[in-house]
Amino acid sequence: VVHETLYITQGTLWTDGNPRENSVLINGTSPGPELRFRVGDLALIKVFNHLPNQNTTIHFHGISQSLSPASDGTPMISQWPIAPNNFFEYQIHFTKADIGTTFYHSHVGAQIMTAHGAFIVTGDEEISTIPKGAIEKTMLVGDYFYANDETIVKDLLSDPFVWPGSASSVSLNGKSWRVSDGCNDTIAAMKGLNCDQSDYKGPEVIDVEYDRSYRLRWIGAQTLMHLAIGIFGHSQKIIAADGKHMQPINTTFIEIMGGQRYDTILNTKTKEQVEREKTGGCYPIRFETRWRIPATNGWAMLRYPNSTCDVKIDAPFPRNNTATYLPAQQFGWISDQFHPLKGSKHIAPQDWEVSRRVILQAQQVAIAPGKTPALRWDVNNLAYNESDPRANHDKVTVQTPYLIQLFKGDAMMPSYQRGLHPTSPDVQPGFDEVSSTYVGKAGEVIDVVIINNSSAFNHVTETHPWHFHGAEHFTIAMGIGEFTEEAFQKAKKRFYPGIARDTTGVWPGLGASIEKPAVLLANNTSGAWSVIRYRVPEDDSSSGVWMLHCHWAFHQIMGMSVNWFFGP
The missing domain is CATH 2.60.40.420 (Cupredoxins -  blue copper proteins)
Structure with missing residues (x-):
């Protein structure tokens, strides 16, 4: 110990x-x-x-x-x-x-x-x-x-x-x-x-x-x-x-x-x-x-040893701190060159193993009218709230952590069957409306598609590093513009087999906020997307409730996060 x-x-x-x-x-x-x-x-x-x-x-x-x-x-x-x-x-x-x-x-x-x-x-x-x-x-x-x-x-x-x-x-x-x-x-x-x-x-x-x-x-x-x-x-x-x-x-x-x-x-x-x-x-x-x-x-x-530089003065550094000395930004950087070592046990599941696909539409939205309204980051029309992770926007309704509620029987257990058969036509399969969690069962392989939609407020896109708690996943593909099956299959040829990661980047693509002049996208238009693949362990070792969220703290605070439940 x-x-x-x-x-x-x-x-x-x-x-x-x-x-x-x-x-x-x-x-x-x-x-x-x-x-x-x-x-x-x-x-x-x-x-x-x-x-x-x-x-x-x-x-x-x-x-x-x-x-x-x-x-x-x-x-x-x-x-x-x-x-x-x-x-x-x-x-x-x-x-x-x-x-x-x-x-x-x-x-x-x-x-x-x-x-x-x-x-x-x-x-x-x-x-x-x-x-x-x-x-x-x-x-x-x-x-x-x-x-x-x-x-x-x-x-x-x-x-x-x-x-x-x-x-x-x-x-x-x-x-x-x-x-x-x-x-x-x-x-x-x-x-x-x-x-x-x-x-x-x-x-x-x-x-x-x-x-x-x-x-x-x-x-x-x-x-x-x-x-x-x-x-x-x-x-x-x-x-x-x-x-x-x-x-x-x-x-x-x-x-x-x-x-x-x-x-x-x-x-x-x-x-x-x-x-x-x-x-x-x-x-x-x-x-x-x-x-x-x-x-x-x-x-x-x-x-190096016996150097002559004094780092507490400006002299050792070029005077212009606004100049660009490194290569310019490029969509995806070199992520498509990341491949596992030969003999690695961390190998991405193959296509035939994938049981289903979950799509997460991420977008900045205004929740109050005005020239500079209150803003949140929604994922499939829900904004995460740290004080009450299963409530939408700022509605706080519980005072007990969710895992403890489940342990004590004070909350209904997330249901795989309920998640795969939602009652609302606006909810995609895989999301349990009762528990406000995405569900996965032991042994299945899930592709999660993260869509980087333009802001409904200023119509641009930004980068988002998505981190999965308690779970290593594989970056399978990423692309610019709308997610389509054709675009996915084409991009996957460059990425597969991706390496196991816990934090995958979603780039801006179209409508990037750095563009001058600005390229504004229509509401609900995708700037780019990334696909991560996750195998739920068959031995139930991942059982629990785990966050999948943007690791820019500012975006997470504003709601860019979802919860996953993995169980038998």
């Missing part, structure tokens, strides 16, 4: 030189401590909530939780949120399915922005794509908004709607390149602070040795910003996505959405190469926003 303790507190961060008060911290820092476990460990992780007036939970992202669904950290589904001055003990028994790079984070409101930390599970398996003696480096990517979590949530759900805008900066391991000449006195004064209190530490520096192999564990903890990341003068080899190993791909940069993770191999230069290139041993790490305007860009540094 391995015991860990996390204390959730509140404090002021100066990540990019300017303050963010009332930030949610874990053990006094952001990110929180890195947690490491091995296959076979039974972890008991006790989380104390020392916030003055906010609830919290911790979700262990990418961990199957097949043996402990009550430890999934989803408020009012698997547990009551942890109230101030209370604690909750999470129990996780790690299996081989959990090996890989992942992270833990709060699943309440926008707390994930600062309340997160790396979470690594290892085993004894030798992977041929990892060089012997490779040195590990954790690369935890985040975005930073000056508004605190409570303000952001209030604005997103307000009437009229208030959009927080793009992030103020992006960070690596909790550090960020300063966005100006330092602390802004006006910003600090607005928060009742002054710049003399700043503890700005500068951008992150990744120190490396000459002529060595490094395993970089990239973790996407952003709440909104889709990022491209590259290291000047270096390429990387992607060897795993969302903890699952794949056929290696060489690339000069990665694109990462919130919730996604990539393991890459970086081979550093020899001393002679560095001296010949006359860089002083300093190679900038570049962060650039993709698929969102205005962009939020940033820098970190890869530093």
